[in-house]
Amino acid sequence: MLIAVGIFAALSFAVSLVTMRIQPSNEVEAYKKSLSEKGEKLEISEVLPPPVAPGQNGADAVEAAFNLFSDGGIDYSNMPPLMKAVAPGKAMTGWLQPDVRGSEFTDSWENVQAAVEIDRPATELLKQAANYPALDFHIDYSKGFEALLPHLAPLKHGAQKLSATALCDLHNGNAASAATNICALLALVEGERDDRMEISQLVRMAMAPIAAAATWELLQSTNVPDAKLAKLQKGWSELEFIAAMEKSCLMERAILESFFKKAQSSNAEFQRMFGRSASSGWTSSGDWLQDARDFAEAARDDGAIFLWRTSWSYSDELRSLKYQQAELEALRTIKTDQVFQPAYDNMTARMAALRGTNSSSMDRLIEYLGMDQFRWMFSEISDGSGRIIGRVLAAETCKRVVVTAIALKRFQLKHGNYPDTLSELTPEFLAAVSVDPVDGKPLRYHRNADGTFLLYSIGENGVDDGGDVTPLESVSSFAASSWYWQRGRDWVWPQPATPEEVQDFYEHPPK
Numbered sequence: 001m002l003i004a005v006g007i008f009a010a011l012s013f014a015v016s017l018v019t020m021r022i023q024p025s026n027e028v029e030a031y032k033k034s035l036s037e038k039g040e041k042l043e044i045s046e047v048l049p050p051p052v053a054p055g056q057n058g059a060d061a062v063e064a065a066f067n068l069f070s071d072g073g074i075d076y077s078n079m080p081p082l083m084k085a086v087a088p089g090k091a092m093t094g095w096l097q098p099d100v101r102g103s104e105f106t107d108s109w110e111n112v113q114a115a116v117e118i119d120r121p122a123t124e125l126l127k128q129a130a131n132y133p134a135l136d137f138h139i140d141y142s143k144g145f146e147a148l149l150p151h152l153a154p155l156k157h158g159a160q161k162l163s164a165t166a167l168c169d170l171h172n173g174n175a176a177s178a179a180t181n182i183c184a185l186l187a188l189v190e191g192e193r194d195d196r197m198e199i200s201q202l203v204r205m206a207m208a209p210i211a212a213a214a215t216w217e218l219l220q221s222t223n224v225p226d227a228k229l230a231k232l233q234k235g236w237s238e239l240e241f242i243a244a245m246e247k248s249c250l251m252e253r254a255i256l257e258s259f260f261k262k263a264q265s266s267n268a269e270f271q272r273m274f275g276r277s278a279s280s281g282w283t284s285s286g287d288w289l290q291d292a293r294d295f296a297e298a299a300r301d302d303g304a305i306f307l308w309r310t311s312w313s314y315s316d317e318l319r320s321l322k323y324q325q326a327e328l329e330a331l332r333t334i335k336t337d338q339v340f341q342p343a344y345d346n347m348t349a350r351m352a353a354l355r356g357t358n359s360s361s362m363d364r365l366i367e368y369l370g371m372d373q374f375r376w377m378f379s380e381i382s383d384g385s386g387r388i389i390g391r392v393l394a395a396e397t398c399k400r401v402v403v404t405a406i407a408l409k410r411f412q413l414k415h416g417n418y419p420d421t422l423s424e425l426t427p428e429f430l431a432a433v434s435v436d437p438v439d440g441k442p443l444r445y446h447r448n449a450d451g452t453f454l455l456y457s458i459g460e461n462g463v464d465d466g467g468d469v470t471p472l473e474s475v476s477s478f479a480a481s482s483w484y485w486q487r488g489r490d491w492v493w494p495q496p497a498t499p500e501e502v503q504d505f506y507e508h509p510p511k
Helices: 002-037 059-068 109-118 120-129 141-146 152-171 175-191 198-219 226-237 242-265 267-273 288-337 341-355 361-368 385-415 499-507
Strands: 084-087 090-092 444-447 453-457
Touching: 002 288, 059 120, 059 152, 084 499, 090 499, 109 120, 109 152, 120 152, 120 175, 141 242, 152 175, 152 198, 175 198, 175 226, 198 226, 198 242, 198 385, 226 385, 242 267, 242 288, 242 385, 267 288, 288 341, 288 385, 341 385, 385 453
Parallel strands: none
Antiparallel strands: 084 090, 444 453
């Protein structure tokens, strides 16, 4: 009797296993066929960036600059303060301060300037690289997630070096040189536009706030030539984040598809890609209870990996493809409409519906057995798309606000005051009034009675709170913002703090 029950259970499991593989496998192939018929690209070879001619590629100059950066350069724990928040909606003009302070240090401008000078040959090379239209570091995309990207950390490091150099220029009264350094920083961001790795685009969007902070510092100067401001404004206007991220998401999908093929066809390939090695024999720890636990966990994981490779991977792949398609279609809608919120809401609704389609008794059993971490390994990664779109929103908002802030500065330098409305900036200083990428309406603006202005995006919650900088109680993935001024109820471009506000900040630092 027990033997019959065991045979029945084994046969039932085998039938379930076959069913869990065949149906999703067929669905995957049908879905991929439908995508191909719509013109979607699923192979790495189909989504490679176009080659860059040697005479158009500044990567060699950038890499040469990387090699020139000194170990004894700027200590970034002693980084000159850029657009440091000291009061609600107010930031400290760093280059105007008598010294360089942080929460745990005080340094002199002489020391910071000396460190900048040590790295001057490297920053000069970065400025030369800015004369090239593209940066191609010859990534081997065929290696997928194992592709080497050694240039990313130095790129961000170079952005920090250029921003520190610009701040020293401002402290020394050379606003024109500061503007040149910030333009070079923007050229690094734009030069990486066609890098198709998702992490590369995230690094680009982490460099943009560094440039924004340096630009804010420059705009507090009164002796910036309009020609320099016009060039800086053009550099900001030319930054592209939405289409660049769309292309990187296409590459990410192609790389993941390549991984699925390899992992499904070869256990050795699966183990290699996960950094797992074949067992060299089991060794007792001397604690039989711990040994039993370790053995049970290893058996469970090995069983889950076997099930994923032979069965679960197909439903995992299908859900991942559908998640990625929802993300791509959201980005395309945003690119066309230049508005984020409706496309984001539609995408999250589609993803929520996909998550609800697989809650069967088998899934509950898998969860009970502790194997659920393997069930949807890669579709759960794709489910983080909201964070990606949030980063794009933050970068795009930053770009539009900064472009408008530069135009306001140019108007103020010419007329002696800020305009009453943003429409007064057109067409001399802006081709058109910048719209808020959250809702597609013009950025919110008005001139204050004290001669300053209020400029802001309505931010994550999609509600115009009148320029309220109070931080939201919770931050969703949609607002994966990169800079402090994008963490309030509204995303308010800071105004310069008064000397009294700076002094109060140092006397009563936030806890």
